[in-house]
């Protein structure tokens with residue numbers, strides 16, 4: 001980084017590229033920028049791996065197996081390739097990556113605005129101003145929990161938590177818990193809260209069902225080996241939909257258990273439909289659970305059939321267990337369509353309804369009406385502005401730890417060409 005003088009003789013820090021965020025995505029960008037000797041700095045408002053330190057619950061483990069936690073120049077070399085990392089282990093993994101790649105990270109530096117100028121960008125931070133020709137936004141896709149507006153009509157007697165507030169069941173009052181959402185987060189929290197002895201109801205909308213293992217291999221081995229995760233963003237049929245897909249119902253446990261809705265029912269969790277409205281103090285849930293379940297079962301069936309066809313085509317049948325099919329998701333005999341929120345039955349609501357990015361600091365007009373960054377494979381429509389770590393950014397695997405290497409290399413290739421052409 002250098003200093004130069006502007007016309008009014010004020011010293012300004014100048015750098016070719018600013019990377020915002022020191023999660024694995026920002027650090028991967030830094031790795032490839034260093035490899036190309038591009039002068040840069042990584043600005044991080046907290047510490048390296050801040051999201052994993054501060055925004056996750058206590059029992060969380062990665063749902064991706066250890067062998068898959070690969071980063072540029074770093075492969076898992078521990079004793080348990082098929083295990084799933086705890087949060088402490090993820091923080092260590094990312095810290096080691098930052099150290100080994102010598103990333104120029106400045107921690108405790110909050111980016112408060114990014115503005116475009118004739119020569120690039122002005123990045124304003126809690127420590128001052130930086131001028132850069134290019135900016136890589138690697139500030140994360142999950143900065144805020146998404147909570148539907150109907151939460152505002154929930155009676156004050158019920159405690160409401162998002163997944164950012166939730167740490168463990170001990171923190172909850174005794175009594176019934178309504179978990180809203182049945183993606184990875186929702187099913188994991190529902191199971192652990194139920195095991196704490198509390199009655200749990202889960203409101204289920206569209207979801208992605210997956211077994212933990214299939215034919216003796218981790219289901220994510222299948223996704224990886226069969227090439228599904230490598231599918232490029234410009235080959236995906238409905239990119240908008242692919243980018244909005246909920247996370248699969250998976251949990252990483254030493255026992256490698258499947259955690260689908262049948263597993264929740266076995267634990268005594270009650271399933272209800274999508275939470276549609278609140279009327280007269282009552283939560284109203286959509287009917288049609290049967291349809292929601294059969295859609296997820298059908299998609300799972302198709303996926304497993306694709307896996308089987310791929311395995312046969314590769315001549316792998318002999319070394320894998322025989323094909324199997326999962327029992328359909330059981331539809332409860334009776335499904336409640338309403339729940340009286342004033343009755344005291346529910347003491348806590350946990351919103352597991354997804355996450356969204358926060359670009360409140362971005363003063364360049366590159367957001368769509370829903371507040372999502374408009375980009376083409378991470379190339380934002382403002383010269384010199386790039387993004388990493390967003391869903392299906394360049395491939396289906398883009399938001400996962402193992403997905404960043406290919407994306408970061410290609411985005412930095414584009415950035416390097418831009419800097420070279422820009423002179």
Ligand SMILES: Cc1cc2nc3c(=O)[nH]c(=O)nc-3n(C[C@H](O)[C@H](O)[C@H](O)COP(=O)(O)OP(=O)(O)OC[C@H]3O[C@@H](n4cnc5c(N)ncnc54)[C@H](O)[C@@H]3O)c2cc1C
Nearest residue numbers: 021023024025045050051062063064111139140389400401
């Ligand atoms: C609950 C949960 C479980 C997940 N499980 C898995 C899993 O099992 N396997 C897997 O591969 N992926 C998983 N993911 C997905 C993904 O790997 C993580 O979301 C990961 O944290 C994304 O990395 P990132 O570098 O893109 O963003 P982040 O890790 O969020 O890093 C962004 C960084 O930018 C910083 N930042 C943001 N705004 C500013 C600002 N204005 N100024 C300065 N710094 C800023 C943040 O503090 C943060 O450190 C999970 C995600 C969630 C939410």
